[in-house]
Amino acid sequence: MSSDTTIAPEALTFSDLGLSPKVLSAVTDAGYTQPTPIQAGAIPHALLGKDILGIAQTGTGKTASFVLPMLTRLEKGRARARMPRTLILEPTRELAAQVEENFIRYGKNHKLNIALLIGGVSFDEQDKKLERGADVLIATPGRLLDHRERGKLLLNGVEILVIDEADRMLDMGFIPDIERICEMIPFTRQTLFFSATMPPEITKLTEKFLHAPVRVEVSKAASAATNIIQRLVKSGSKPWDKRETLRNLMKAEDAELKNAIIFCNRKVEVSELFRSLLKYDFDAGALHGDMDQRARMQMLANFRDGKLRYLVASDVAARGLDIPDVSHVFNYDVPIHAEDYVHRIGRTGRAGRSGKSFTIATKSDTKYIDAIERLIGNKIEWHDGDLSTVVASEGGEDDAPRRGKGAPRRAGRKDDDRKDRGGERKPRERHAKHSEEAAPATVREDQPVVAEVEVADIGERRARKDAIRSENTERKSSDRNEQRAPERGDTRPQRDSNRPARHRQEDNDATVGFGDDMPAFMRIVAKV
């Protein structure tokens, strides 16, 4: 079939990959010298115009592995009106925006027109950019097709097509859309295809739409990232029980906790938990797909900039979002699909840092936990800390709304949110440094990365595949309820119908890293 080439990334710098001087200078300005494995493996082939099948999660430097060669290749030629030269498909709006940031950052020496076509924002600006001729078009599938149906977009000039996070597109039911879009683009194009996993449907897709692809795989050496401490935490199953467990956990971890993402399974839960945490004076924000786009971007930017310590989120934030240096992940709910667990906890422990994840588990979660443990090939330890003592021993420093004297522990379902606020909000000590001594062997740009073929874990990978398959049931789109999460600081539910003008937040200067962001447990296998 194909020969295996083992890449030794430590021998490479970006200047060895064949990128243009303009691109190299932008990369240097961003402070990077050494490519990650996926970059070292993919970029040379992408520059030669070959199709790429990249098997990698975000956080591996995947985005730059297609952005940089695309920029180099775009230096020849010019865009024509309504005929974009390249197209990048992303599953979520945030990811699309993140890719745009990468193009802006690394394309600063180019004069390229970049158009971002995502939902939730007005068509006008997007139309103008298309009309002007886009060198780079970044889109979510729905809005892209919408533009095309309105006749504002011709896809037969596309030279390079990128399909990112293909397995997630599958989960979200986008595959028919992706197939439609692929069929609109001439087969002479170059296709760069990325997926974290390769379920059968995705393999089928690559067979249909890729031509003799170079396969570049960055796989985890072992099931669990050793730099992430994972714990299960027992809790009662009622919402108020879980909220209490969570608060106690947050307080118990306070000294080590820099910032945290708290995942819920449902949007309503995100909203409820978010409001509850605000009542308890936690410095929290919320993020889910029914919030308007402006609020989504704002929350994310604030969290990245350290203006928010806690982000309560749905799985919209589970994958791909590039938020460096999240110290903790809390699963308020056990994810129903085991693969989501891996993505969620992967938001911490990035760039070889240490990270902690806690998953609140109730009796009814057992079978989901079993599935997760099967997938990661490990038992997750139970948290041994006694959370009940945390509350009692702290004289109530943070636990603002205290129960009234002699009040029954639990009266009704409205629970904590109904208690009075118990005084003014206190400034909380923020950003307690998490312990340096706990840091595992880290991989930075300046450190060598061991390159080797992982053969030991075939059984584990098969188990993972099976688990993923079993989780991948047919999903239909759910109805969108009208609920919007309020903005931070406003604890009232917002149900007004006259939504504010939506537009993208432009001043988002979040780190768009790659070299900095390679977990220590990654290895590369490049098959040519």
Add this chain to the structure above:
DNA sequence: AAAAAAT
């Protein structure tokens, strides 16, 4: 049991 994405 959900979320995401086009209006």
